Amino acid sequence: MTRPKRSDKKGETRLDRTTALDLYTRMVRIRQFEEKAARLYEQGLLPGFLHSSVGQEAVAVGVCGALRKDDYITSTHRGHGHIIAKGAGLDRMFAELYGRETGFNRGLGGSMHIMDFELGVLGANGIVGAGIPIAAGAGLSIQLRGTDQVAVAFFGDGAINTGAFHEGINLAAIWDLPCVFVCENNLYAESTPQEYVLRIPALTERARGYGIPGELVDGNDLVAVYDAARRAVERARAGKGPTLLECRTYRWYGHYIGDPAVYRPQEEVEYWKARDPIPRFEAWMKEHVGFDDADREAVWQAVAAEVEAAVKFAEESPLTPVEAALDCVYS
Amino acid sequence: MTRPKRSDKKGETRLDRTTALDLYTRMVRIRQFEEKAARLYEQGLLPGFLHSSVGQEAVAVGVCGALRKDDYITSTHRGHGHIIAKGAGLDRMFAELYGRETGFNRGLGGSMHIMDFELGVLGANGIVGAGIPIAAGAGLSIQLRGTDQVAVAFFGDGAINTGAFHEGINLAAIWDLPCVFVCENNLYAESTPQEYVLRIPALTERARGYGIPGELVDGNDLVAVYDAARRAVERARAGKGPTLLECRTYRWYGHYIGDPAVYRPQEEVEYWKARDPIPRFEAWMKEHVGFDDADREAVWQAVAAEVEAAVKFAEESPLTPVEAALDCVYS
């Protein structure tokens, strides 16, 4: 079996300071949003389940940073990061987690189903793998309408053994659909380590089976993700068909907030926390585009204020009237 | 993209004359069964659909020839050949096609669902791809029971884009199940040529994505199929896990009896008829184990007599009493 080859083409990056700061801010927004949501959840203020993406910010931001507003994404149960990276306001995000009228989905969807058509967010999804063929369909729609948009599907490593993965990617491959398939490989599906359910060293081996390129990326390296995503997005926009990206990363929390994650060693968690994508990107910025503690402070404080205001907005928002629970069934 | 490599290890075959004659006879039984069934169908004597495997006999026989009676197979809508190759009597086969009490399934199943537990035939199947995870389950059962049986799934090229294919083969791969996955690649799924729905030169590319060996075989060359099947079966029996075999072949009839097959050029049909697996194996036998026209005549006549008797048996068999239509729902 061949060893997985990690792409190492950082030299080519075209990240300028403005873009870098923007991407950095998006990561910080995700981090603070997720941490705040976790605290609220632990206090029993948020109903339902909560799946945190802390630790995985570079994947969401690296990929969405390479997208335009009119590009589409489909997401997963662990979708907050993708949606925020795509541009979502934290106020309507929190409002949805609280189940309020002002939430993206008016409280009908909740954390696992956030959608916003304006932002091209076609939906977080509670069914593992289900967003993959839907993204292929969005790609098909783009191709038929003749626009130069791109459709991205995010999914976890757990999704790659679903029928939906197989059928969805093959369809995109044979029709050269403008899609990018992004596997956030955080090494676990719930408690199941990947090597239990896969006999290959890297998922990119599967790309060959569909006749499309696959690229293995360090998912905690924002620059690497951004560059790989740009390549894949450009390829898609140019009508050359889909790409499969595997971004290796790690979720700091358990599968859901409250999961003690007894299935993984503490050292492993520490190992990955030491590879936190945020300070890592700070270091890159310092070296390449200029970034200092004051910059850092400014971003973190601005985001903290945004989070605080957003939670207040959510908490003060009205409950959705019960009639909506019957009115939204049909168009 | 790499060109598909066809395995060419004929030298190693261990086919002796007795075995060869046995395999030859099985091919002739399939051919004559299918031709007779087609005629009966055209006369309106058989209800339902009929999918003929004429032209593909070497795959069924090459694979089943490498199996023991207590090994399992799952089959497809085009399953007569597999089941006959596994040892089925033509009398009960015809009786099932006629929908009679003496059929393998007492007329409750019909052509697309023939099963015989005694022969390890776990079922023809009307749902494309569905037999693949079932064969994996039979392999799991073998592994848990600790016997040295093997479970084989036959499926068409059309099945390889189903979720069931993906999930079933991956499961067998990660658990080292004693399975052999045999794709009868006859170049079409109904009217759809394979290149419409696949971006790879050979299906065996997909084997890599599951971390299992894949082998491309000339499916009209009985010896090649038999040898490849023996290797795969030995591997499975030795506990080394599954293999994916792709056997390139061709169906002479349309998708079903009555399909005018307007979607393929007549020259293509002629090309493949010229590669009929039966005379091809006759030539091999002549060269390697001895075979002459008298041998040929003897086999064809014996089989013709068997077919005639079998049809008579079926036609004279009683209809299944209607109560059976309600009695067989539960055990």
Next chain:
Amino acid sequence: MRDNVLMREALREALDEEMARDERVFLMGEDIADPMGGSYKITLGLSTKYGKHRVRNTPISEIAIVGAGVGAAITGMRPVAEIMYVDFLEVAMDQVVSQAAKIRYMSGGQLSVPLVIRCQGGPGRSAAAQHSQMLEAWFFHVPGLKVVMPSTPYDAKGLLKAAIRDDNPVIFFEQNGLYNTRGPVPDPGEDYTVPLGKADIKREGKDVTIVAYAQMTLFALQAAEQLAKEDGVEAEVVDLRTVSPWDKETVLRSFRKTGALVVAHQAVRQGGVGAEIAATVYEEALDLVDVEIARVGAKFAPTPFAPHLERYVIPGKDEIVAAVRTTLERGGRFGAVGQAAAQRAGAV
């Protein structure tokens, strides 16, 4: 208006006209492009006319067919996805039920899913257990879906056009046994639709109401003819046309007129749509019920292969006739419609 148009033709015309009218409409499914033009030839010629981009052959990937339909529908297209047999929707149930049907709702009313899933199937052809199911009761139980099951070429064309224009996901089920039936259909290009959710009285009558849909409507009409001739009974046949949402008002109105009801489908009786219809009529008009509502449905078994067994399990005209006779007899209502008939009913 043409007198004698094949159901197949009517369906093809609907697709053709909607594709011509609205370039967002496109088709995808297994073997639907030319030269095959679909397993049952409904799409024959359309890929030649509109190109292989708008009439797309797919792999055997039902999850992807429906899933891609969902993705295209929520991003501005109006896909018509073909699933070769309704049975194969089992493969794609998540995409149908937990994606297509729920996306509008989960999005808080933001997104629409204007997706038509055309499929065909049904019993009566010795296609055995995996190719004969009538599964409408499942979809009927799923809020967010519409389920359309026409019985005539006219309705088929008008309903398919309406389904394509509808902004919701629609399961459009074409019963195979109807493909070769014929009936009047307006001239091509003469635009008409049949509204979803409205039943149609296919035959007026005063003695008993028969509610049916799809091919069972034809059997109900045949039954009604036989009952008129042999028993002097005038049955009213209500064709639901749309199974979900079903037209409660029309059914109730007819029942209030006739005072006797038979609900007939070829799906398995237990848990079938007939149970909901019967339960609802009891609930809404119990005072008028003086004899049990008869439910005709398949016996509790998968569909067997052998023709005589299939005929035993799956009901048709004869079972409807018997159900009507029993109902009227038990209701003591043959007095009103003829003595000879009552005697005959006694023999049932």
Next chain:
Amino acid sequence: MRDNVLMREALREALDEEMARDERVFLMGEDIADPMGGSYKITLGLSTKYGKHRVRNTPISEIAIVGAGVGAAITGMRPVAEIMYVDFLEVAMDQVVSQAAKIRYMSGGQLSVPLVIRCQGGPGRSAAAQHSQMLEAWFFHVPGLKVVMPSTPYDAKGLLKAAIRDDNPVIFFEQNGLYNTRGPVPDPGEDYTVPLGKADIKREGKDVTIVAYAQMTLFALQAAEQLAKEDGVEAEVVDLRTVSPWDKETVLRSFRKTGALVVAHQAVRQGGVGAEIAATVYEEALDLVDVEIARVGAKFAPTPFAPHLERYVIPGKDEIVAAVRTTLERGGRFGAVGQAAAQRAGAV
């Protein structure tokens, strides 16, 4: 007999005892092995006790989980396949419905499919539309399947053991809201089973029958308590326990005794199991029906996320109480059970 055993424990004991009793029994599913021991910890400890070969973690491959279960079942094993949420059975519907349920039949009675599919789920936890469904009506409509939905730890253990010993495919549905309930269960190792297909009268009463199953049985019992206290009404609660085949005799017997019936489930009302039960009771005992049978079920919508919306869509105790009051009031039967109650009912 122990007094106070958790439903979770009772289920685990059933699996443990059957694995100890019969080495053909094995488990597979997502995250069921230790240290996780299942998303809801039902299988905790079993992989440590029986080994990872007999308690197997699978990939997220529901088609393969059910399909491999079918393959193992027809070749001599007795698999218990776990599907994490009943909703995810949508992914595997072909294997459940067109393979597991039909193989015995299609084989002409040759093969048996002793496969148990354990799954859990249901509403009430703000899990939203894709993780809250009650889908029993689908399986109820499929000949060849059995559907078991226990409400107490005692039944859960006895039914699970019976399901594992049954030679047919069984959908064993554990409603999540019951996992932390407690009740009496015989001592471990004291072998007992609860027969499939038999309902249980969980509370005797003379005034009205409430038919329920799974968590709704608990709500029915709470409703009965409230009705006894506030209205002097004695409700009889029939717990179906097995939804398919359902125990018609017990339901009819109870109805014949009380003369009033409420059928309650949390699945969507339209096309739910309640429709079949109600229609059947009308058919079999129309002469005794003097007031409409009440059907309590979810409103016609997917399950919304926000708790107050979910509570609005999904029925519970209050809806049962209201249905009983309306039924008795409309039946003019409060005279028999107290005047004050009748007045209260008027306000409902």
